[in-house]
Structure formats: structure tokens, C-alpha cells
Amino acid sequence: MGLYGWRLFWLVAAAIFGGYALASGATVFLGAVLPMVRAEAVLAATLLSFAIYTAAAIWVFAARDLKRAWLGLLLPAMALALAGWLLGGVL
Amino acid sequence: MNSGTAIAREEPAGAFRQIMAWLHTWGGLLAGWLLFAIFFTGSLGVFDDAITRWMKPEAPAVELRDWDRASLVRMGQSYLEETVPRSHFWSIGLPTKDIPVIRLFYEDEQEQFQSERLNPATGEPMPNDAERETEGGHHFVHMHYEFHAGTAGVWLVGVFTMAMLVALVSGVIIHKRIFKDFFSFRPGKGQRSWLDAHNAVSVLSLPFLFMIAYTGLATFYSLYMPAAIEVHYPEEGSFFAELLDQPRHRPETDVDAAVVPLDGLLLRAEAEMGRAASFVVVEHPGDSSAAARVFGVFDEAEARGKLLPGTSGRVEFDAVNGELWDVQVPGEIRGGAATATQAVMRTLHFAGFGGYTVRWLYFLLGMAGAAMMATGAILVMVKRRQKSLREFGIHTPRVYRLVEVLNVGSIAGLALSCIAMLWLNRLIPIGIEDRAAWEIRGFFLVWALTLLHAALRPAGRAWVEQLLVCAALCLTLPVLNALTTGSHVLVYWAQGDGPRLGVELTVIVFGLLCGLGAYGLLRRQRQARPLLNAARPPLLQRGAESEARG
Numbered sequence: 001m002g003l004y005g006w007r008l009f010w011l012v013a014a015a016i017f018g019g020y021a022l023a024s025g026a027t028v029f030l031g032a033v034l035p036m037v038r039a040e041a042v043l044a045a046t047l048l049s050f051a052i053y054t055a056a057a058i059w060v061f062a063a064r065d066l067k068r069a070w071l072g073l074l075l076p077a078m079a080l081a082l083a084g085w086l087l088g089g090v091l
Numbered sequence: 092m093n094s095g096t097a098i099a100r101e102e103p104a105g106a107f108r109q110i111m112a113w114l115h116t117w118g119g120l121l122a123g124w125l126l127f128a129i130f131f132t133g134s135l136g137v138f139d140d141a142i143t144r145w146m147k148p149e150a151p152a153v154e155l156r157d158w159d160r161a162s163l164v165r166m167g168q169s170y171l172e173e174t175v176p177r178s179h180f181w182s183i184g185l186p187t188k189d190i191p192v193i194r195l196f197y198e199d200e201q202e203q204f205q206s207e208r209l210n211p212a213t214g215e216p217m218p219n220d221a222e223r224e225t226e227g228g229h230h231f232v233h234m235h236y237e238f239h240a241g242t243a244g245v246w247l248v249g250v251f252t253m254a255m256l257v258a259l260v261s262g263v264i265i266h267k268r269i270f271k272d273f274f275s276f277r278p279g280k281g282q283r284s285w286l287d288a289h290n291a292v293s294v295l296s297l298p299f300l301f302m303i304a305y306t307g308l309a310t311f312y313s314l315y316m317p318a319a320i321e322v323h324y325p326e327e328g329s330f331f332a333e334l335l336d337q338p339r340h341r342p343e344t345d346v347d348a349a350v351v352p353l354d355g356l357l358l359r360a361e362a363e364m365g366r367a368a369s370f371v372v373v374e375h376p377g378d379s380s381a382a383a384r385v386f387g388v389f390d391e392a393e394a395r396g397k398l399l400p401g402t403s404g405r406v407e408f409d410a411v412n413g414e415l416w417d418v419q420v421p422g423e424i425r426g427g428a429a430t431a432t433q434a435v436m437r438t439l440h441f442a443g444f445g446g447y448t449v450r451w452l453y454f455l456l457g458m459a460g461a462a463m464m465a466t467g468a469i470l471v472m473v474k475r476r477q478k479s480l481r482e483f484g485i486h487t488p489r490v491y492r493l494v495e496v497l498n499v500g501s502i503a504g505l506a507l508s509c510i511a512m513l514w515l516n517r518l519i520p521i522g523i524e525d526r527a528a529w530e531i532r533g534f535f536l537v538w539a540l541t542l543l544h545a546a547l548r549p550a551g552r553a554w555v556e557q558l559l560v561c562a563a564l565c566l567t568l569p570v571l572n573a574l575t576t577g578s579h580v581l582v583y584w585a586q587g588d589g590p591r592l593g594v595e596l597t598v599i600v601f602g603l604l605c606g607l608g609a610y611g612l613l614r615r616q617r618q619a620r621p622l623l624n625a626a627r628p629p630l631l632q633r634g635a636e637s638e639a640r641g
Contacts, residue, residue, distance in 0.1 A: 015257075023316065024316065024318035024319075025318070027316055027318050027319040028318050028319050028322045028323075030319070031319035031322070031323050032323065036427060036428070036429065037333075037427060038323060038333070039330055039333040039334035039426075040334070040426065040427045040428065040429040040430065041429070042319040042320055042323055042324075042330065042334075043312070043334060043429040043430060043433060044428075044429035044432070045319050046312045046313070046316045046318075046319055046320070047309055047312060047429065047432060047433060047436070049316045049318075050253070050256065050305060050308045050309070050315075050316070051305075053253060053256075054253070054256040054257055054260055057253075057257045058111075058114075058257060058260055058261065058264075061110050061111070061113075061114050061261075062107055062110065062111075064110065081318070081322070084319070084322060085322055088322060088323045
């Protein structure tokens with residue numbers, strides 16, 4: 001249950017890369033749906049992304065479960081990015 | 092796993108706090124070494140103008156006069172047309188109170204950034220021994236945001252800034268009694284005192300630390316987090332054009348076309364803005380896509396006290412046919428709430444909105460941030476010097492030793508190389524090729540030497556020695572300055588030269604602080620040694636022996 005070796009490596013990797021992916025996905029989504037001019041929405045979402053990234057990194061260590069951490073970051077990241085991409089074309 | 096990071100399964104809330112403690116300790120330590128440098132040089136960079144002034148002691152070779160700006164721009168343009176007819180950009184800076192020459196910046200055929208200074212009286216390049224060539228205080232600004240490593244450096248700083256946000260949040264989580272901790276300082280108690288010091292500076296500067304880290308990331312938002320821009324826009328240029336309601340960037344066409352006379356554009360722009368111009372920038376000169384921008388003079392008094400000051404004037408032309416594209420009059424603000432938010436964040440980060448009062452406040456809070464990193468990194472080792480936590484199995488003494496070396500080299504060593512930079516500014520001969528670059532190389536060389544020194548000496552000795560050298564360099568800097576330039580504190584005082592006087596007095600105060608630190612350490616080491624030798628646990632002895640062997 002401790003934090004060392006490969007488990008630690010994959011947790012840190014999840015925080016850094018998974019967290020970045022989630023923040024990116026959220027930014028794409030918010031950039032499409034925030035009720036402002038598109039460029040303004042994109043900027044607002046991008047400014048918010050650093051807070052989302054921070055929260056995601058903290059959450060990874062709180063979860064500590066490797067599989068949950070990776071899935072919990074990557075699935076929403078992909079869903080948000082896809083939804084943002086589709087909505088961005090429509091809205 | 093050891094007791095420090097083992098997780099008590101039956102107590103989930105405690106487990107969460109423990110994992111946050113682990114994250115704060117190791118994440119903070121790993122990021123702390125570079126973050127110390129980022130905070131320390133950023134705090135110095137707040138006074139970059141004053142430091143630059145100190146680093147250029149020679150009187151300017153030309154007097155500031157009321158030049159005819161159109162003819163100065165003509166001089167700049169003819170020099171650039173001869174030197175780099177086709178380039179990614181040209182920039183012509185008009186003389187200012189502090190720099191009374193024409194400043195040219197451009198990219199040469201090898202896409203290297205170049206600069207040149209022209210005498211406004213003759214239009215001839217100034218010989219580089221007329222004035223001390225130096226990066227000046229801007230060196231510290233460069234260290235602060237990119238370590239002189241370009242885009243890779245900006246990314247590095249961004250990664251560590253994110254790590255800092257995580258360390259700050261985890262630090263707040265593990266502090267149940269944040270205000271009580273703030274009011275307790277128990278000096279002379281080893282580990283307890285370092286923890287108290289760490290808590291006090293952290294809590295005191297916490298809002299500032301969050302603000303400065305977040306606004307730093309926001310400054311480079313499009314580099315760090317390009318996802319939404321990439322997905323919603325065909326290219327970055329069209330995003331910025333829409334955001335700021337500006338003419339779109341035109342890609343190069345590779346069709347040759349001459350740039351119109353820029354003095355004509357300058358006069359038209361000044362008439363449109365109702366203010367004197369300070370800079371003319373041409374994008375893609377020589378290409379049929381060339382665009383020219385004329386910027387108005389920045390008025391410090393006008394920006395004072397404003398977090399959202401707006402533009403200081405900006406006029407854009409087609410640089411091939413002279414067509415006027417866009418005019419932003421001074422004070423104009425474009426874009427909506429998000430643009431304004433980002434602009435305010437940038438103003439907050441750059442500390443330029445409140446004159447010297449705010450600059451001193453930033454300097455002190457930035458140094459408090461640096462102190463937070465330093466006390467945190469030292470605390471990790473003070474705790475483990477008393478009792479090894481054996482986190483790294485048989486490698487534990489070696490890892491601890493590495494942490495000690497990096498602590499000394501990145502804290503005392505960085506401070507030492509910053510003051511060494513001011514020494515190099517006075518010692519490197521004027522007029523040699525690449526002089527400014529040699530100062531910077533010297534800075535990095537000294538920093539590398541401090542790391543080497545820390546690796547060769549026992550940690551306690553290394554701390555004392557580097558702090559003493561740092562103190563000596565600080566306290567004798569005025570002597571060196573007097574010997575090499577004839578100027579010193581009293582001269583600056585008599586001339587009312589606030590910036591240079593401020594630099595030298597601050598250096599003296601810093602020297603005294605380093606000296607006090609070294610003295611305190613030395614005294615404690617003398618007192619502690621007999622005690623330590625009497626009751627030293629076996630593991631520490633092994634660590635100490637390997638330390639002594641170096």
C-alpha cells in the first residue's frame with residue numbers, strides 16, 4: 001500500500017500526463033460551451049485549465065488506486081475533448 | 092514502507108493527509124531547487140531597470156536631444172535594408188531618456204537574433220567599447236522565466252510552476268492549524284525552528300505565492316495549454332486576431348517586395364495616436380506580406396495604479412503599399428471579460444502598476460517565497476539528519492547526500508553566482524566580442540562551481556563556506572565598484588542616483604544577512620559537534636563517513 005517503485009512512477013505519470021490530458025480536454029469542452037464569443041470562451045477556459053490541472057494532480061494522489069487514477073483522468077479527458085470538438089463545430 | 096509514508100487503512104482522513112504530506116515533502120523538494128532560483132532571480136528582476144543602470148556605469152556616449160524622429164527611423168531603415176533586406180522581422184527603437192541611441196533588433200539570414208545601436212547624430216553603428224555591453228538586470232528576468240534556454244526554458248519553468256501549485260495546495264491541506272502555526276516560532280530548536288520558519292514565511296506569503304504562480308502560467312497560456320486554441324481555430328494567429336480584434340497575421344508569400352519609407356508611416360501613426368512613437372516593427376520585410384506596426388511611448392504616470400491600463404497606442408500598416416489597417420489610441424482596451432482578466436493577471440505578475448512601493452513589496456514577498464523553498468528543502472534534511480527514515484533502502488545515505496549537495500548548490504550557490512554576476516560586470520574587459528554573453532556564461536560557470544564545491548565538501552562546511560564567500564563578495568562589491576569606476580555609495584547619494592544607490596545598499600544588506608547566517612551556522616556546528624559525536628546513530632555515522640570521503 002506504500003508509495004514506491006513502479007506504482008509511484010505510474011502515479012506520478014498519471015498526475016503529470018493524465019492531469020494534463022484532463023485539463024486539455026476540459027479546456028476544449030469549456031471553450032465550446034462557455035456563453036461568450038468563441039475567442040473569449042477559449043481564453044477563459046485556458047485560464048481555468050491550470051486550476052483543473054492542479055485539482056487533477058491532487059486527486060490522483062488522493063485516489064492512489066492506479067487503475068482508477070488513469071481511467072478517472074483519461075476517460076473524462078477523451079469524452080470532454082470529443083464533445084468540445086463536436087460542439088465547437090456546431091455552436 | 093517506512094512510518095513516514097505508510098498508510099493507515101483504518102483511518103481514511105488521516106491517510107489522505109499523510110499522502111498529501113508525502114506529496115508536499117518530495118514534490119516540494121524536487122521542484123524546490125529550481126523554484127528557489129525562479130523566485131530569487133524573479134525578485135531581483137523586479138528591479139531590472141535599476142540593476143541595468145548599475146551595470147552600465149559609463150556615461151552615455153551621446154546626449155539626449157530632441158531628435159527629429161522621422162530622420163532617426165530613416166537611418167534605422169537604411170541600415171537594416173543594407174544588412175538584412177529579407178528577414179523575419181526588423182525592430183527600430185527610438186532613443187529614450189535611459190538609452191539615448193537608436194536600437195535595432197532583427198533576425199539575420201541564419202535566423203539568429205541580432206541587435207545593433209546607431210548613433211542618432213550620424214546613423215553610424217556605435218563601437219561596442221563606447222559602453223559596457225551587458226544583459227544588465229534583464230539577465231535575472233531571463234533566468235526567472237526561461238533560464239536562458241528559450242522555449243524549452245519557458246516550458247521547464249511552467250512545469251515547475253505547476254508543481255508549485257500542487258505543493259501549495261497539498262501544503263494547505265496538511266496544515267490543520269495554519270494560523271496557530273503562523274504565530275509560533277521557536278528559535279534555536281533545530282528541526283522545530285526550521286518548521287516554524289517554513290510555516291511562517293509560507294502562510295505570510297501564501298496569497299502572493301498563489302497569485303504569482305497562477306499569473307505566471309496565465310502569462311504564457313497559449314504556449315502551456317494550446318488545446319482549445321488548436322481545436323477551435325485553424326491556427327494560433329486567427330485566434331489572437333479574433334480575440335484582440337486585430338488584423339490577421341499574414342503568412343510569408345516569398346514574393347519580393349520593398350518596404351515603404353517607414354518615416355512616412357511613423358508620422359501618420361503619430362497623428363492617428365496623438366502621441367509620440369517609441370518603436371517601429373516590421374514583420375517579414377522584403378516579402379510582399381510585410382506588415383508594419385508603430386507603438387506609442389509608454390507613459391508610466393498614466394499606467395500608475397491601473398491594473399488594466401490598455402494600450403499605449405498602436406497603429407498597423409501594410410508595409411508594402413502603406414495602407415492603414417488598424418488604429419488603437421492610447422488607453423484603448425479591446426476584447427471582453429476574459430481578455431481583461433488575462434491582461435490584469437499579466438499586470439499583477441509584472442509588478443509595474445504601483446511604482447517603487449509595489450516593487451519593494453514584490454521583492455520582499457518574492458524573497459519570502461524563496462525563503463519558503465529554502466527552509467522547506469533544509470527542513471527535509473534536518474529531519475533526516477537526526478533520524479534516517481530509510482526511504483531508499485540501502486541507497487538512503489547516498490540519496491540524502493545528493494539532497495544535501497543540491498540544497499547547498501541551489502540555495503547558497505545560486506545566491507553566490509548572482510552576486511558574482513555583478514562582479515563579472517566590473518571585471519570582464521569592455522569591448523571584447525560577445526561581452527554580454529560572457530557575463531552570463533560566467534554566472535553559469537560560478538553556479539556549476541558551487542555545485543562541485545558542495546559535492547566535494549561536507550555539507551555543514553559547504554554551507555558556511557559558500558555563505559561566507561557570498562557575504563564577502565557582497566560586502567566588497569562597493570570597493571570593487573569604486574576601484575573600477577570611481578563611483579560608490581556616497582557618489583550615488585550625492586548625485587541623487589536612487590537606482591544605483593539602492594542596488595549597492597541592498598547588496599550590502601544581503602551581504603550582512605549572509606554573514607550572519609554563516610556565523611550562526613558555524614556557532615551551532617561548534618556547539619553541536621561534541622554532542623553529536625557522543626550519541627551518533629550508526630546510520631548517520633556511515634552517512635557522515637561517506638560525506639567526509641566526498
